[in-house]
Amino acid sequence: MKWKEGIFLLLLGAGLLVATEPRATLLVGTGSVKILENAYRFLEAQRAFSVEAVTVNEDLYRDKLVTEVRHRLRIDLERPDRVRVRIDGDSKHRDYLMEKGKFFIWDRSYNLYGELKTPESIDGTLDFLYDRYGITTPLANLLYSDLVKRLKPRARGYYFGMRELDGIRCHYLGFVNDLKEFQIWIQAEGDPLIRRFVLIDKSTKFRLHSATTLRWLSVGSVEGKPFEWKLPADAHRIPVEPAK
Numbered sequence: 248m249k250w251k252e253g254i255f256l257l258l259l260g261a262g263l264l265v266a267t268e269p270r271a272t273l274l275v276g277t278g279s280v281k282i283l284e285n286a287y288r289f290l291e292a293q294r295a296f297s298v299e300a301v302t303v304n305e306d307l308y309r310d311k312l313v314t315e316v317r318h319r320l321r322i323d324l325e326r327p328d329r330v331r332v333r334i335d336g337d338s339k340h341r342d343y344l345m346e347k348g349k350f351f352i353w354d355r356s357y358n359l360y361g362e363l364k365t366p367e368s369i370d371g372t373l374d375f376l377y378d379r380y381g382i383t384t385p386l387a388n389l390l391y392s393d394l395v396k397r398l399k400p401r402a403r404g405y406y407f408g409m410r411e412l413d414g415i416r417c418h419y420l421g422f423v424n425d426l427k428e429f430q431i432w433i434q435a436e437g438d439p440l441i442r443r444f445v446l447i448d449k450s451t452k453f454r455l456h457s458a459t460t461l462r463w464l465s466v467g468s469v470e471g472k473p474f475e476w477k478l479p480a481d482a483h484r485i486p487v488e489p490a491k
Contacts, residue, residue: 381490
């Protein structure tokens with residue numbers, strides 16, 4: 248079985264939508280990249296967190312029509328070895344659980360689940376799932392403990408100043424190369440939390456978009472008891488096979 252989540256495209260290194268306002272500033276070196284890396288370092292240093300996200304992804308129907316798919320996610324992470332992801336939306340209703348060297352994926356629409364033995368660390372599990380099975384966990388780009396190393400953009404960086412997002416003042420940044428565009432809003436006061444990011448695929452004429460908005464529930468600990476969870480007794484186990 249193969250599951251793909253488009254958000255993992257962040258690992259490819261992306262860029263900024265071409266700006267229509269002339270006051271954007273091209274920042275290199277210690278500019279926009281440094282602001283982005285500061286947000287990554289803060290997040291990768293957290294022992295635990297809980298966050299909700301809304302994702303809107305564009306997809307291509309029969310090479311003719313761009314459609315929109317919306318999902319809501321809840322992610323709970325406790326380093327070094329526990330992550331739970333719950334996703335609901337237009338195309339899927341699933342739970343993912345990584346815990347101490349085991350990985351479960353449960354499709355609630357069909358009451359089917361798969362189980363794998365994995366490395367014990369979160370980083371090791373994410374790499375194992377992708378390399379061996381082609382499975383990408385939703386919003387995996389938030390979960391690694393070495394985000395600066397993995398996600399440092401190899402593209403021109405632009406700074407668009409301060410923008411307000413849901414009442415929160417944010418740095419508005421963008422990065423662009425020939426194939427990808429990446430825009431990101433990072434909280435400017437207090438903790439440098441990522442509040443929103445947009446990815447644009449420029450490799451086709453349709454320029455498909457993916458947008459994610461984040462609401463942080465807790466940082467430094469998880470909210471509630473998300474890991475006190477069990478599969479239903481009547482769930483049916485199926486094999487997890489490598490992607491072809």
